[in-house]
Amino acid sequence: MAELKSLLGAAMTILGVLLFIYTFFYVATTKGAVGVKGQVTADPIIGTVGFLLILAGPALWFGEVPVNIKKLVEAKTGRKV
């Protein structure tokens, strides 16, 4: 289960990064803007989907509490977390 979650997270992150780079660095520089004023077009939607995937993906990919936070709590409480 943990491996599946991690794989899904990795896939989401990679896809998110690709969509994000495509929109905000390729489309933006070639067209001078992302989207058209006053309209809903595909480019900004693709970019924001990439943005949302980047937000959620790494949390699933690397989803455990960082070691230094664990150590701080263990040192203060004296119990294993």
Added chain:
Amino acid sequence: MYVFIVFVIVLAAYFAAYYLYGKRVLEQKVVKADPNRLTPAVEKFDGIDYVPANKYVLYGHHFASIAGAGPIIGPATAMVWGWGLPLLWVLFGNVFIGAVHDYLSMMASVRHGGVSIMSVSENVMGRKARYIFLAYVWFALVLVLAAFNSVASSVFVGTPTAATLSLIYMPLALIFGLLVYRAGLRVSYATVITLILIVLAAAYSLSYPTYLTYEAWVVILTIYSFIAAALPVWYLLQPRDYLNAYLLWAFVGIAVVTSVLTLDLALQGPIMTKFAVSGAVIGALPGTTPAKMDIAYFWPVIPLVIACGALSGFHSVVASGTTSKQLANELDALFVGFGAMLAEGAVASLAVILPIAVAWNFAGLETATGFPVLNALTKAGINTTAIKEIIKLPAADRFTNGYGLAAATAFSRVLGPSPFIDLFLGFKTFAAWALSAFVLTTLDTANRLARFAWKEMFDWLEKRIGQLIKR
């Protein structure tokens, strides 16, 4: 009246409030903060919501969550009474009511195991009061979510370059978190790397706006706030809010430098327009009789208009919600709770009221400084023939244009008049980005707080289900 006088009064009031009132009275005599007492973040650590944080990280989180649009849009709206009355209210309300309220509600939660102020109320008012309070707060948080989603969407439509920057900023905060927590890089190195990337992103975003309709932004930000509120706090909230603290200091720092460089400049705006202004200020529908009548009296309307900048009940929900669950040491609480509220007052007075008062009359500012104010505004899409005073703009635009004009004036005094227009456009985007960063933080914090309130509201059900499973 000159910038100098207002600037000195504001700084003196906040320094005296922090050290003489906050430190000596509230922390040492009222709360009696004890660094050796375990805080809920440590005692009830769960790796998701109860996670101890560095006090500067927590300060950034708390400030960005309580700030939202309140200390910016509120004072900008209140400028219809002139700049003197709103400033007076911000100073008084902020020091003697707002900051005290925020700090004490945080400590009340800390001393009750990190539960919300609604659950703390059970000890004083009983169980029924607690559930009524929880239900009220939950519904109020839904309204907060709707309001802040609307403000952020409007800012993105009004300043599309700020949308690009906000979308790039968030992944950079994640990179910062991964550099520190996963790659084991020192916080100082990671900070420098990320701040450089943010500056580059800011410069890049100025040339590449992101266009979407208001409705599309509302949908996207709703999905964003749902995802962000469900993620562990150490993953997005803490690194982003640590960086938010730098944004805050840059934002306030530019306002302070602007004030210092324009100390001799006279304020263009009136100290007071009149005591009662049009009902439109307090929400009367345009075209109706109340909107045309002067029924919005400064008092008692002002606490509703300038909410977060002076005092806000929402802050106790944040202080006893996400912040109290991350407080690593009781001695950090004054800096986080009391200090963040004073900083919010500083934002309201130095970054909103003062710049708008300086830039009140566009032609007057151009005459006083010799800089191309009218050309700059025209380039930003404002018709200066029809709009001669900043007060004629909507509240959010008063803030972004006022901040941009005041900062561009100050820096052009050092750099010369030629970069004035570029400086104005740059500072205007920066102001819009700062506003949207604070609003987005409040958005997902409010969502997380609504989750806490919902959970506490149904704790009785959780216990019963637990008993049923045991049977």
